[in-house]
Amino acid sequence: MTTPQPRKGRYLGMPIVNVEFPDGTWLEGEEFCYPSGGMKRRAYARCADGQLRLFKAGIPDTLFSIPATGKGVKGFLSVGETGLKFTEVPRQ
Numbered sequence: 891m892t893t894p895q896p897r898k899g900r901y902l903g904m905p906i907v908n909v910e911f912p913d914g915t916w917l918e919g920e921e922f923c924y925p926s927g928g929m930k931r932r933a934y935a936r937c938a939d940g941q942l943r944l945f946k947a948g949i950p951d952t953l954f955s956i957p958a959t960g961k962g963v964k965g966f967l968s969v970g971e972t973g974l975k976f977t978e979v980p981r982q
Contacts, residue, residue: 894934894944897922911973914942917956923949933958935967935974945976 896908901921910916915935922931929946935958937943945958947967955966958976965978 894932896932896934909974911969913973915974917947917967917974920949929957929959933967933974933976935976936970937976938978943976 893914896910896916896918898908899906899919899922901919901924906919906921908916908918913936915933917933917935918931920931923929927949929948931947933945933947933956934942935945943960945960945967947956947958950956951966955968958965958967960976963976963978964981965976967974967976969975
């Protein structure tokens with residue numbers, strides 16, 4: 891399987907800037923969520939088990955976290971010491 895890469899895009903004529911981290915994780919620019927604000931951008935983040943996985947991400951809801959969903963999991967993305975990490979929130 892090939893490693894996922896962030897999409898390239900433009901919003902209002904300007905290029906969308908994606909963030910890439912040294913450990914191979916990345917987060918697409920927030921502009922992919924505009925104008926409706928849904929979970930439309932993608933992220934490639936490290937999970938608690940150490941695996942890199944692809945997630946759908948939205949607009950930040952706090953200063954340090956971005957809501958995200960993956961295959962059967964919900965949680966949030968945050969920046970760790972070396973890159974982007976996903977923290978799962980238990981279902982209630």
